[in-house]
Amino acid sequence: MQRIAAEEPDRPTWSGDRIHAVTVRLARDHHLDLPLLWPHMWLTLPETTRSEITIAEQALTRATTLGGWALLYAPLTAWWWPAAPLTVVLALTARHRLRSATDTYAQLLEAAAHLHATDLATQLGIEHIGPLGPALGDALALQLRTRTPNQSIFKGTLPH
Template sequence: MTAFLATLGGKLADTWLSLLVLPGLLYLAVASAGSVLGHRNPFDHGRLIERIDTMAGAPATHSPGTVVLVAALVLAGSAGVSRLAGALGGGVERLWLGDWPRPLRPVARALTRRRARRWSAADARYRQALTARALRAASASASVSASTSASTSEGPSALGDVRDDSTTAPDTAELGEARNLIALTHPTRPTWMGDRLLAADARVHRSYAIDLTSAWPRLWLLLPDTAHTEIQTARAALTGAARRAAWGLLYVLPALWWWPAAVIVAVTWAGAWRQGRLAVHEFAELVEAAVDLHGRDLATALGIPCEERLTAAEGLEITRTLRKGA
């Protein structure tokens, strides 16, 4: 028990140091240094050193009580700022996933309509390209058949009339990728990340007729530890990215009196946003993979016969069972 408590205490101390103290200390250091340097002399380190020497030479700094008090205040301030970043991170995550508060909902609806129009236009171009490619393939097949028939009477030169205009045709793969960059399914949220999560639900329902909202808690209980770890890691990556974005927002304050902090804001926010998109995509892929690989286990656990692959028939029965008539 003593060893366990020592190990647990070490882990808690490491977590407290890495998540609360160090980021908060860095923020306080930047804010304090920026308040000394200002906009006019943003890199005048001599001025900063002079201010530190002046503070160090003050009589109060030689008192042990003052040193302890200042250290405690710095640690408490660092932890407080870090807790604030964590709270803001939850708000950033909600914004990323399209769950916007009531005052912002008119803006959310306008963005959703705009994304839906762009997606519909991109989807129409993609489907038109698919139709055109199918028509060209059918036309080419008919031309080859006609040329082959004619070659028996007119000779091999008749094959030279068959032309390949595939070089002038639109690339369906590029058009499909352009559509998917907007959303995998018809957008219903103001953000890509929110639609990416909803797309997992829609794709699972379209393939298996399973209501993922009601099925996921039961499926989670059946997943092996490896799947739990992978999904939890992806989810934690999203939370971490939102927290880093929140730190970027906090650095807006010192940027008001020290402009280099604005660079920190831009770099931190851009990196966090990129990592958040990757984390959402990976999380959604893992959720779909869990249904693909363990959907039969869920059907079996519910007493629904599923001897081979999971189909929409078994999926519909799973949904009816889990919804309990609702």
Template sequence: MLSSFWEAAGAKLAERWAAISAPALVFWLGGLLAWVRSKGGFHALKEPADWLAKQSTPAQITIVLMILLGVSASGVIIERLTTPVLRLLEGWYWPCFLKPLRHKLVEWKKAKATEDMKRYQELTPAVDAGTASSEQLTEHGRIALLQRRSPSPAPDMPTRIGNTLRAAETSPKYKYGLGVVSVWPHLWLLLPDTARKEIATARVSLDASVAACIWGVLFVLFAPWTLWAVPAGLGVAVVAVMAWVPSRAEVYADLLEAGFDLYRRTLYEQLRWPPPRNPRDERTQGELLTRYLVRGSDGTIPVWDGDHRSPP
């Protein structure tokens, strides 16, 4: 039993180490290649290799372990930076001198959303009647997708990444009256394993794309050894910010919203709170439930009697 436990634990640790260390290993190998290029070729490795070969076996093992620990430590540091960097990419915590730019971007996105909504309303009658052209159908679908990625009631973040994640955070409040920040930890514990695994995997993928952006920016530090480190590092960072992070943020946002869409009733049942009777009532009940989770209550309603619930 214990041997099986330690085998499973070891496998998990190895998997975790590989996930953290693989990007760091690629980064440092890239730095090594930059150093080798600055020295004129791979023959530059001969001197360090000869020095290592002259050391005793324990010393060689210690040196290799220190290198691996250094690689792992750099991976852990970057992993810890993914959340604040993601917040920065969303549009939070911008420096004071960028606040005017942030304000202009938000206002531009609001104006664009208003314009798109007007166009969407113009196209909807023809789409519903089946008389819309292929171009109109394409435009209608494009605007519908943009609306899905926009927070309710209007965009309030300066970047595509920020609005995508904000849309997932505000949608449950707008549709069901449930505050994501207050309710999500409770709902997470009630999700089935399959749903939790899918959401966790999407979050890990999102964090990995943010980490790729960080690694790309840091790769520029190897420029003193070779100038190609600048376009290589910035290229990875730009691709990450423009493509990888937004696309993975959309997947994570979709799954987060789907968790509320599919399993919110389980939350009512576990908290013994009266379930909503219709869509309008759902917003009211969701707001009351959110308030209850945040502040508690000393009220006498709703009345709980075993598994029976009375309406508020």
């Protein structure tokens, strides 16, 4: 099962499932809501971590673009036969690169959450002792969910 999916498949594609598996594991094991947590954590990540994640995102974008080119060449095969092998090579290369880039990106997301969620908690003023755990995940979620868009750090200084 691990070869196919680390968690129960829930998305229409392997790539979607791979990234979704990270959110499932973080929610189950540490009570971290990654979509809620990520924008806040991104701002506090060290530059080296951010650059590694950005490089992985760019590789994911390039692989997706290559797959798009394969789709664009596919109709051309009806009129020009040499486009068929080109389309197959592009599609297979894109599939391989997409899976590799997605796996790297997902691993980096999970590692960043494990390594830096406690740093974010400290910056938010959440008292915690020890490693990342469900109690800290719950405290982070509570802190980040209670801040609504109407609550601003500039409250009272902006015209209404």
